[in-house]
Amino acid sequence: MFPYCTDPSTLEGLTWLSCYLTTTKHMMLFYSLGTVLLLLAITAPVALSFGFAGAMAAKSHIAPLSWVGKLYIAIVRGVPDIAFFLFFVIALDQGFEWLRHQIKCPDWDQPIRQGNDFVVCAAAKLPLNDAPQWVHEVYGFSLAVLTFSIVFGAFAANVLYGAMRAVPHAQMETAYAYGMTRRQAFWRVLVPQMWVYALPGLSNLWMVLIKATPLLFLLGVEDIVYWARELGASKTPRYTDYPHPDWRLWYFLGLLVFYLSFTRVSEIVLERIMRRLSHGQATAAGEAMRRAEA
Amino acid sequence: MKKLILTTAVLALTAGMGLAETIRMGTEGAYPPYNFVNDKGEVDGFERELGDELCKRAELTCEWVTNDWDSIIPNLVSGNYDTIIAGMSITDERKEKIDFTQNYTQPDPSAYAALSTDVDLANGVVAAQANTIQASFVAAQGWKLVEFATADEAMAAVLNGEADAVLADKASLKDMVGSNDKLMFLDREELIGGGVGMGIRKSDSALRDKFDAAIQSMKDDGSLNALIAKWEIGEAF
Numbered sequence: 001m002f003p004y005c006t007d008p009s010t011l012e013g014l015t016w017l018s019c020y021l022t023t024t025k026h027m028m029l030f031y032s033l034g035t036v037l038l039l040l041a042i043t044a045p046v047a048l049s050f051g052f053a054g055a056m057a058a059k060s061h062i063a064p065l066s067w068v069g070k071l072y073i074a075i076v077r078g079v080p081d082i083a084f085f086l087f088f089v090i091a092l093d094q095g096f097e098w099l100r101h102q103i104k105c106p107d108w109d110q111p112i113r114q115g116n117d118f119v120v121c122a123a124a125k126l127p128l129n130d131a132p133q134w135v136h137e138v139y140g141f142s143l144a145v146l147t148f149s150i151v152f153g154a155f156a157a158n159v160l161y162g163a164m165r166a167v168p169h170a171q172m173e174t175a176y177a178y179g180m181t182r183r184q185a186f187w188r189v190l191v192p193q194m195w196v197y198a199l200p201g202l203s204n205l206w207m208v209l210i211k212a213t214p215l216l217f218l219l220g221v222e223d224i225v226y227w228a229r230e231l232g233a234s235k236t237p238r239y240t241d242y243p244h245p246d247w248r249l250w251y252f253l254g255l256l257v258f259y260l261s262f263t264r265v266s267e268i269v270l271e272r273i274m275r276r277l278s279h280g281q282a283t284a285a286g287e288a289m290r291r292a293e294a
Numbered sequence: 295m296k297k298l299i300l301t302t303a304v305l306a307l308t309a310g311m312g313l314a315e316t317i318r319m320g321t322e323g324a325y326p327p328y329n330f331v332n333d334k335g336e337v338d339g340f341e342r343e344l345g346d347e348l349c350k351r352a353e354l355t356c357e358w359v360t361n362d363w364d365s366i367i368p369n370l371v372s373g374n375y376d377t378i379i380a381g382m383s384i385t386d387e388r389k390e391k392i393d394f395t396q397n398y399t400q401p402d403p404s405a406y407a408a409l410s411t412d413v414d415l416a417n418g419v420v421a422a423q424a425n426t427i428q429a430s431f432v433a434a435q436g437w438k439l440v441e442f443a444t445a446d447e448a449m450a451a452v453l454n455g456e457a458d459a460v461l462a463d464k465a466s467l468k469d470m471v472g473s474n475d476k477l478m479f480l481d482r483e484e485l486i487g488g489g490v491g492m493g494i495r496k497s498d499s500a501l502r503d504k505f506d507a508a509i510q511s512m513k514d515d516g517s518l519n520a521l522i523a524k525w526e527i528g529e530a531f
Binding site for chain 2: 023024025027028090093094097114115116117118119120125129130133136220222229230233234236237238239240241242243246248
């Protein structure tokens with residue numbers, strides 16, 4: 001990276017470290033930090049919308065819809081995350097490829113499952129075999145986002161379902177008494193008021209989501225855990241310009257600090273949001289704020 | 295729509311130029327000298343050079359992919375990549391799930407590395423990478439086995455005192471033992487495994503034949519031996 005890095009074996013101390021920490025491989029570690037943040041940035045709203053849909057379905061007055069919502073919540077919440085992740089990514093991938101196979105290669109005569117092998121025609125591969133590597137990476141990442149969203153969406157659905165029921169029933173009855181339809185009362189009275197009840201649960205979920213991001217590594221996405229392990233492993237002079245003993249401890253310590261500071265910042269931000277939402281609400285926190293101002 | 299245009303463009307391109315078929319090569323990237331990720335973040339090592347040459351001879355375009363050792367076979371059969379080229383020894387157990395090309399290394403003895411030469415293997419703890427021939431060997435002896443996800447972690451376990459010895463391919467241990475004063479080889483070695491080959495889906499026998507022929511041509515003209523000597527992967531053919 002720096003001009004003085006051409007012969008690392010002659011360097012010492014901080015200059016060595018500055019060269020070491022800016023190798024292309026380390027850049028990939030820093031870049032993977034971005035991957036984790038991007039995952040969070042996409043997954044959080046998507047999971048929340050899954051959760052909202054799930055909670056609306058569970059609360060629905062149409063029985064089958066309500067069963068679907070409740071079943072989704074029960075199944076996903078009851079299965080260990082890791083089992084779900086490992087299963088879902090493979091199942092989604094094969095499901096998509098199977099669908100494409102049916103559409104693109106209708107006259108294919110060989111079975112799709114041959115012993116252990118899952119074989120679809122070349123045109124149905126997702127992504128195509130000759131697609132550039134970044135397409136494969138984006139695809140893997142999207143599968144991960146979808147899986148995270150399904151799993152965390154179920155938890156969010158449960159939280160939102162509880163929050164919807166926590167809104168005082170009298171509020172809804174008043175809305176009906178004013179002539180609002182069910183739909184109007186839901187969107188104008190229930191939804192604006194439920195967030196304050198949902199937020200403690202959702203913020204908890206956000207923290208768990210942050211801490212669950214290393215699961216990306218299990219899904220084959222090269223995330224910070226992958227690079228920390230790879231970079232921290234001992235290196236002998238033959239295979240690198242920067243030989244070092246087993247430094248995984250330091251790399252994982254770095255991860256620890258990263259996650260801890262990230263969750264701390266989240267805590268502070270969530271605290272602020274909670275204060276805003278409590279303002280003027282008929283809850284203990286809202287009442288305390290009103291008294292303090294009065 | 296965009297995708298459609300892209301696919302059409304790709305099709306037109308491939309049809310027009312008669313471009314070679316793209317094969318995705320799955321490797322671990324954590325098993326020097328066979329395969330590792332270099333400072334530039336690229337796959338490097340004996341198998342990188344070998345694979346690139348094989349692809350050239352078989353007239354295939356190859357793309358390198360890294361995958362965890364543990365899930366390297368499941369991801370091959372589900373079609374995430376088309377070959378495994380990751381220092382994988384040919385064994386009967388693996389042959390039940392996937393096919394192998396002919397071996398491109400001689401059976402390399404597996405060696406033990408330890409902190410002292412008088413380790414009692416039968417009553418000690420032996421470390422090995424999970425799902426390797428070495429791990430099955432130690433388990434079959436009835437010794438105490440601790441398994442690790444990567445070869446490097448297995449070696450680190452000996453230095454940490456978690457295990458008394460580590461069993462691994464000699465070629466992969468050699469460099470580690472040579473650069474660390476505390477580690478040494480035991481005299482005892484084990485001849486296990488039938489050499490290393492490329493793993494290919496059972497349903498993909500056309501691809502296996504192509505690579506088989508390419509490996510044979512490299513054996514015949516001595517270029518494989520040159521690579522083996524360069525990376526110090528056991529005996530020549």
